[in-house]
Amino acid sequence: MENSITIExxxxxxxxxxxxxxxxxxNSYKMGHIKYAKNISKNELMFNTEKYLKKEVPYYIxxxxxxxxxxxxxxxxxxxxxxKSVLGGYINYNK
Numbered sequence: 001m002e003n004s005i006t007i008e009x010x011x012x013x014x015x016x017x018x019x020x021x022x023x024x025x026x027n028s029y030k031m032g033h034i035k036y037a038k039n040i041s042k043n044e045l046m047f048n049t050e051k052y053l054k055k056e057v058p059y060y061i062x063x064x065x066x067x068x069x070x071x072x073x074x075x076x077x078x079x080x081x082x083x084k085s086v087l088g089g090y091i092n093y094n095k
Contacts, residue, residue: 003073004085005060007092010034019059021045021052023069024090034062034086034093042068046075055080062086062093 014020014035022029022037029039040052042063053059059082063069066089073085086093 003077003083004066004070004087006087010060010086019057021059021061022090023061023063023072028064028090032090032094034090037062042072046072049076049079049081053081053083055082058082058084060084060086063089065089065091 010020016036018036020034020037022033022039023042023045024039025041026039029037033039045052045061053076061069061073061076061083062085066085066087069085069089073083076083
């Protein structure tokens with residue numbers, strides 16, 4: 001998929017400077033998240049995009065299973081942002 005990245009691809013580029021966003025709720029994030037991810041809820045990111053994202057910077061977005069992040073990425077990319085959804089979401093990260 002064009003606007004997505006696999007867990008394997010993500011692990012190869014994972015470093016402190018990556019722009020990785022976890023859109024799950026705060027409790028899910030606290031229970032476990034991908035290293036270096038920032039927690040910004042889906043609604044917060046959708047309705048206050050310019051507060052968090054710059055159009056020229058690439059971002060990787062994930063949720064639990066990859067469904068909500070895929071929808072959000074499609075929306076953000078139509079607005080001119082450079083985002084990719086992590087396929088399979090957080091549940092695939094620790095497999």
